[in-house]
Amino acid sequence: MKSVAGRRAVNHVMTALCALALLLALVPLVSLLWLVISRGIAGLSLDFFTAIPAPVGEEGGGVGNAILGTLYIVGIACLIGVPLGVGAGVYLAERGDSRLGDAIRFTAEVLSGVPSIVVGIVAYGLVVLPMRRFSALAGGVALSVLMVPTLARSTEELVRLVPHSLREASLALGVKQWRTSLKVVLRTALGGIMTAILLAVARASGETAPLLFTSLNNQFWNWRADQPTASLTVQIFNYAVAPYNDWHEKAWSAALVLLILVGSLSLAGRLLSRNRLR
Amino acid sequence: MNTKIDVRGLNAWFRGTHALRDVSLVVPENTVLAIIGPSGCGKSTFVRCINRMHELVPGARQSGMVLVDGQDLHARGVDPVDLRRRVGMVFQRPNPFPTMSIFDNVVAGLRLNGVGNGLGELVENSLRQAALWDEVKDRLHQSALSLSGGQQQRLCIARALAIEPEVLLMDEPASALDPIATAKIEELIHELRESLTIVIVTHNMQQAARVSDATAFFYLGELIEHGPTEQIFTNPKETRTEDYVTGKFG
Amino acid sequence: MESPSSLPAGDLAVAREPERAPESAPAHGNVPDRAWAVLLTVLGVGVLCVAALIVSELWRIGGPAIAHAGLKDFVTRSTWDPTRDLFGAAPYIYGTLVTSAVALVIALPVSLGLALFLTEMAPAAVRSIVSFPIALLAGIPSVVYGLWGLFVLVPVLRKDVEPLLGKTLGFLPLFQGAPIGLGYLAAGVILAIMILPTITSISIEVLQTVPGPLREAALALGATRWEAIRLSVLPYARAGIVGATMLGLGRALGETMAVTMVIGNSPTIRASLFAPGYSLPAVIANEFAEASGELHTGALAALGLLLFAVTVLLNIVARLLVRMSRRGPARVRA
Numbered sequence: 001m002k003s004v005a006g007r008r009a010v011n012h013v014m015t016a017l018c019a020l021a022l023l024l025a026l027v028p029l030v031s032l033l034w035l036v037i038s039r040g041i042a043g044l045s046l047d048f049f050t051a052i053p054a055p056v057g058e059e060g061g062g063v064g065n066a067i068l069g070t071l072y073i074v075g076i077a078c079l080i081g082v083p084l085g086v087g088a089g090v091y092l093a094e095r096g097d098s099r100l101g102d103a104i105r106f107t108a109e110v111l112s113g114v115p116s117i118v119v120g121i122v123a124y125g126l127v128v129l130p131m132r133r134f135s136a137l138a139g140g141v142a143l144s145v146l147m148v149p150t151l152a153r154s155t156e157e158l159v160r161l162v163p164h165s166l167r168e169a170s171l172a173l174g175v176k177q178w179r180t181s182l183k184v185v186l187r188t189a190l191g192g193i194m195t196a197i198l199l200a201v202a203r204a205s206g207e208t209a210p211l212l213f214t215s216l217n218n219q220f221w222n223w224r225a226d227q228p229t230a231s232l233t234v235q236i237f238n239y240a241v242a243p244y245n246d247w248h249e250k251a252w253s254a255a256l257v258l259l260i261l262v263g264s265l266s267l268a269g270r271l272l273s274r275n276r277l278r
Numbered sequence: 279m280n281t282k283i284d285v286r287g288l289n290a291w292f293r294g295t296h297a298l299r300d301v302s303l304v305v306p307e308n309t310v311l312a313i314i315g316p317s318g319c320g321k322s323t324f325v326r327c328i329n330r331m332h333e334l335v336p337g338a339r340q341s342g343m344v345l346v347d348g349q350d351l352h353a354r355g356v357d358p359v360d361l362r363r364r365v366g367m368v369f370q371r372p373n374p375f376p377t378m379s380i381f382d383n384v385v386a387g388l389r390l391n392g393v394g395n396g397l398g399e400l401v402e403n404s405l406r407q408a409a410l411w412d413e414v415k416d417r418l419h420q421s422a423l424s425l426s427g428g429q430q431q432r433l434c435i436a437r438a439l440a441i442e443p444e445v446l447l448m449d450e451p452a453s454a455l456d457p458i459a460t461a462k463i464e465e466l467i468h469e470l471r472e473s474l475t476i477v478i479v480t481h482n483m484q485q486a487a488r489v490s491d492a493t494a495f496f497y498l499g500e501l502i503e504h505g506p507t508e509q510i511f512t513n514p515k516e517t518r519t520e521d522y523v524t525g526k527f528g
Numbered sequence: 529m530e531s532p533s534s535l536p537a538g539d540l541a542v543a544r545e546p547e548r549a550p551e552s553a554p555a556h557g558n559v560p561d562r563a564w565a566v567l568l569t570v571l572g573v574g575v576l577c578v579a580a581l582i583v584s585e586l587w588r589i590g591g592p593a594i595a596h597a598g599l600k601d602f603v604t605r606s607t608w609d610p611t612r613d614l615f616g617a618a619p620y621i622y623g624t625l626v627t628s629a630v631a632l633v634i635a636l637p638v639s640l641g642l643a644l645f646l647t648e649m650a651p652a653a654v655r656s657i658v659s660f661p662i663a664l665l666a667g668i669p670s671v672v673y674g675l676w677g678l679f680v681l682v683p684v685l686r687k688d689v690e691p692l693l694g695k696t697l698g699f700l701p702l703f704q705g706a707p708i709g710l711g712y713l714a715a716g717v718i719l720a721i722m723i724l725p726t727i728t729s730i731s732i733e734v735l736q737t738v739p740g741p742l743r744e745a746a747l748a749l750g751a752t753r754w755e756a757i758r759l760s761v762l763p764y765a766r767a768g769i770v771g772a773t774m775l776g777l778g779r780a781l782g783e784t785m786a787v788t789m790v791i792g793n794s795p796t797i798r799a800s801l802f803a804p805g806y807s808l809p810a811v812i813a814n815e816f817a818e819a820s821g822e823l824h825t826g827a828l829a830a831l832g833l834l835l836f837a838v839t840v841l842l843n844i845v846a847r848l849l850v851r852m853s854r855r856g857p858a859r860v861r862a
Contacts, residue, residue: 002392004360011752015649021641022658025728028721029665032676084578087571095568104572107579113775113843114582114836115782117809121816121832125585134817145578152575178564206669209784209809213817233671233785240675240789248679255672266667331748336652363750373745377763386759387749434745441749 040256069230076140081147089155112149120210136229139215143204154196158189198269208233279306282475288342297323312490320499329365330358366443370450372430374422381418387441408436428459448478586833593826615827619795623805628780630716639727647735666725674789682709705800710792713801723776734768768853774846784809
């Protein structure tokens with residue numbers, strides 16, 4: 001016979017182990033955030049935000065072009081990915097209860113698991129090869145592919161949440177189908193969709209791998225979509241793996257900037273959804 | 279006759295609702311007590327206080343005393359785990375462990391206590407007590423879900439009986455069953471009474487009249503009347519009791 | 529009502545099925561409605577086109593390289609020498625598998641323990657508070673993990689953890705050899721941290737589908753809380769948790785930057801976890817931009833195709849498992 005005391009002891013041990021799991025999960029997070037902030041903040045200055053990288057050995061320089069580049073590339077990604085993703089989501093919600101809809105939904109789910117570097121190869125083949133050069137456009141195409149599955153899924157869920165009665169009321173008033181969808185349904189779901197877009201943008205801004213051979217990198221300012229373009233993430237990578245200590249410090253500072261960017265976008269997205277709660 | 283369960287001034291709350299108000303009653307050993315009353319009157323809460331399942335509900339609170347064999351359930355040193363082995367429970371909807379076989383379901387409680395030998399015999403005994411043996415003896419290792427609703431409920435009873443409790447709490451055990459299964463369970467209660475003390479919550483007054491020695495009528499968390507079953511149904515003292523048992527409300 | 533988009537990215541959508549919306553009326557004879565319907569359909573089908581493009585591009589660029597070496601040789605040979613047109617992917621496949629295995633071994637118990645703690649042991653308030661740091665963990669970009677890994681984790685491994693492991697478990701080939709910090713172990717640990725939010729959040733959703741009466745059945749028999757978890761909760765949630773783990777594995781297989789920065793970039797196959805190695809995504813990241821010639825590019829793309837095939841397959845099976853587990857164990861043979 002097992003003693004109740006023994007079973008109680010096992011219960012306590014397991015509870016303690018599970019609590020330990022919580023601790024183990026939090027330690028790396030705290031360590032990472034602490035280090036990025038403490039080691040990165042020293043290098044932050046107006047110069048850091050506005051200047052381009054200095055050549056090796058020279059002091060100063062910054063990630064201004066990288067910040068701009070990230071915004072530029074992600075902007076291109078949004079131009080392609082948002083209409084496609086949100087549109088597919090609306091399709092799935094409004095007309096997606098069919099075999100075709102199921103296939104599309106399934107495909108979107110599966111696509112969300114594709115490694116980002118593989119998407120980079122695809123963008124290379126589709127854009128870099130024909131253009132014979134690395135470009136911001138190629139980077140944007142890669143990131144847009146990454147945005148589409150999550151946007152489609154989130155949009156579908158949000159549009160389905162819009163009460164059917166709203167739709168019916170509009171149709172009953174004689175408003176055409178397309179106008180109902182656009183003005184009534186989408187407007188109601190808009191807050192949630194904006195959140196989804198902001199979160200997708202946050203994720204895209206943090207991507208590195210697909211950019212390594214699509215938008216490549218650039219030490220200078222670039223305003224053209226058909227040229228290699230700097231990005232924060234690639235710049236962090238380059239700084240980190242370089243053999244110069246002061247570049248390592250720049251990596252921490254750039255990482256802090258990236259976290260602030262990604263964090264603000266995510267925060268904005270969540271705040272938006274909170275304000276729109278019914 | 280010995281007192282098995284002694285409830286004194288029991289109050290219970292959950293999520294701000296005052297579910298039981300100052301309930302006191304005594305259940306003698308080897309008798310069957312039926313708890314009747316309209317929905318939401320606290321019947322289930324009452325029963326769940328006797329095996330300390332009530333305290334598992336978020337926001338649950340209670341005051342007053344519940345004694346089993348003269349021992350305060352909330353005294354220091356009383357382990358709810360041990361208590362629940364002595365005070366078993368059968369729920370409204372059958373809840374056998376879905377990933378286990380019939381055999382494994384019956385012995386689940388035994389295994390928890392480290393009993394490893396003689397399981398076959400114990401299983402047969404429990405299933406016979408629950409009047410299920412003949413129906414399942416050839417398929418003990420099939421999944422518990424392969425049984426019908428009534429059989430599953432009897433399986434849950436066998437599972438509860440296997441650890442040889444002294445008290446069996448039954449929360450509307452036959453409400454989800456057809457009349458034949460119900461009759462079997464009522465027969466069961468008659469036989470079990472010799473070795474156990476039983477408290478059965480029921481919506482069905484005829485059932486209460488059939489199986490119990492004493493009946494307690496609850497209304498809005500209060501114990502309105504408690505007495506011998508025959509008296510409650512033929513000559514209740516309280517107007518509200520009379521109104522309920524004659525079907526004027528409920 | 530919580531917006532579904534406020535949860536960690538697409539993974540969470542897996543465990544929740546969309547309700548079937550009431551059908552909208554088909555577009556009748558008027559032009560704008562028909563145009564709208566066509567537009568939506570085009571965009572919807574666009575998703576299918578994207579998937580098709582991915583497959584076709586990978587095959588177009590990578591196919592010739594596989595044909596050149598022969599599939600069997602491609603995956604079993606371990607010499608990767610672009611200058612001599614020799615492409616053996618074995619070291620990368622090995623490295624990917626080893627680091628993912630290490631990641632799972634570390635992440636699964638921690639994720640499961642965390643999920644159990646939050647759903648079964650801690651008060652509900654703790655769960656909503658902790659969901660914030662978990663979402664944070666999920667949102668940190670890979671390159672930042674890599675940065676932290678390179679300058680924080682690797683030194684710790686090199687100076688403290690690996691020597692300790694070498695002393696205590698050094699009889700195992702896994703823990704032999706000079707501790708340099710970079711290597712399979714470092715990559716495995718970083719991956720574990722990165723897939724933890726995925727496995728945890730899906731496991732939490734799965735655990736929350738376990739019906740209350742099932743737990744009560746165990747407790748009423750006189751089970752301790754842990755015994756009730758073992759009797760009622762875990763068997764019911766088993767398939768879903770396996771699915772969650774597979775999704776975590778899928779993420780680990782495809783993770784690039786953090787791994788590249790700490791794995792040591794050595795195209796070798798070594799038994800020790802302390803040894804530097806390489807992974808499929810890492811070699812693509814390092815070599816693709818400056819690949820020497822079409823065959824080299826093609827070989828790297830072929831690696832990508834391999835990665836794609838495996839992660840897609842894993843993803844499909846995983847999502848099916850999670851979906852099936854939500855309907856209860858009666859229909860699942862896990």
